[in-house]
Amino acid sequence: MANAPLPQRRAASPDQGELRPVHQQRSFASLRSIGALILREMATTNGRSAGGYLWAIAEPVGGIALLTIIFSMGFRSPPIGTNFAIFYATGFLPFSIFMAMSGRISRSIMNSKALLAYPAVTFMDALIARTIFNAITQILVCYILFSGILLLMxxxxxxxxxxxxxATLMAFAFGIGVGVINCFLFAAFPSWENIWSILTRxxxxxxxxxxxxxxxxxxxxKYLWYNPLVHVVGQMRKSFYPSYIGDxxxxxxxFAVSLTLIAIGIALLIRYHRDLQNS
Structure with missing residues (x-):
């Protein structure tokens, strides 16, 4: 008996399209979630104030500019160069980037528990969204302040x-590293947030x-060298003062310290994020 011919596989209809692999579907879903979370950050940051998100930029710019003017009046002669405003800005702005990045990222899970209850939103989406949002904000703040000082003085x-x-990338990396590991510690041990506030003063x-x-x-x-922020500030000042070696x-x-903190923080969040969300 002759074998019956195998049935022909029907060609996929153009209207049906081809099914995307699961990982591609997940990637698109994550991108949509991250985009939505970034827009949410923009809407909720100073959202009740007139000007909305503009205050997220204007507030640190105004505060740093005011401190720069005050300290410039008290310290006429900086340790390097001739202008105290640019000396202070090259030190304080990298520090400000670190504090803003680490502070915002560390509260990613605590401030997004309601959204993390949806299967389409993961803790990584929340971390990435806050990182992108605050990175853009801090870059704008630095650009405005540095440009203003260089143009006016x-x-x-x-x-x-x-x-x-x-220097900016170094500040971002260290801020993200501290923020990610504190994201776990703040949620797992609520008292750690108060302790951390005291330690960082x-x-x-x-x-x-x-x-x-x-x-x-x-x-x-010998001891200050182990503070990563000393290296960040030193790199920023090397970039403004040609005569400063800063070896x-x-x-x-x-970057080694930052990546280590990021790896440990993400590993802890992967292991315990469901417990933290339900606590």
């Missing part, structure tokens, strides 16, 4: 875009914002 500096970008003085790392005693340098700056150290 005689700073006698030579800004190098590549070095500034590297001396950072303003220990990050070489008002003084130069090179001017510190050797004993102090202690190690971007590799900053």
């Amino acid at each position: 005689e700073t006698r500096t030579d800004p190098q875009f590549e070095g500034i970008a590297l 001396p950072l303003f003085l220990l990050s070489c914002i008002f003084f130069m790392f090179d001017d510190m005693p050797a004993v102090a340098q 202690y700056v190690s971007p590799i150290y900053v």
Whole structure:
């Protein structure tokens, strides 16, 4: 008996289209979720104030500009260069980036528990959305302040875009690393948020914002070197002052610490994120 011919597979109708692989569907869903979360951040950040999101930029710009003017009046002669405003800005802005990034990211799960209840939204979507939103905001703040100081004052500096970008990336990386691991710790141990607030208060003085790392005693340098923010500030000042060598700056150290914190934080969130969402 002759074998019956195999049935012909019917060609897919153009109207039906081809089914996308599951990972592609998930990728598109994540992109939509991240986009929606970014828009939500823009709407909720100073959303009740006139001007809305513009205040997220205007508030830090105004605050930093005011502090710069005040300190410029009190400290006429900076440790390097001739203009205290640009000296202070090159130290405080990297520090501000770190504080803003780490603070916002650390509350990603705590502030998005209602949204994380939906299967389409994951904790990674919340982390990525807050990272992108705050990165854009901080870049705008830095651009406005640096441009304003350079245009309105005689700073006698030579800004190098590549070095500034590297310093900004270092600040972002360290802020994200601390934010991700604190995202777990804040949700798992509520008292840690208060403890962290106390621990970070001396950072303003220990990050070489008002003084130069090179001017510190050797004993102090040995300990300050392990503060990643010292390297971030040093890299930013190297990018503005051509005569400043800053050979202690190690971007590799900053990125190594940052990536280690990110890896540990994400591993903990993957393991415990469902417990944290339901707590």
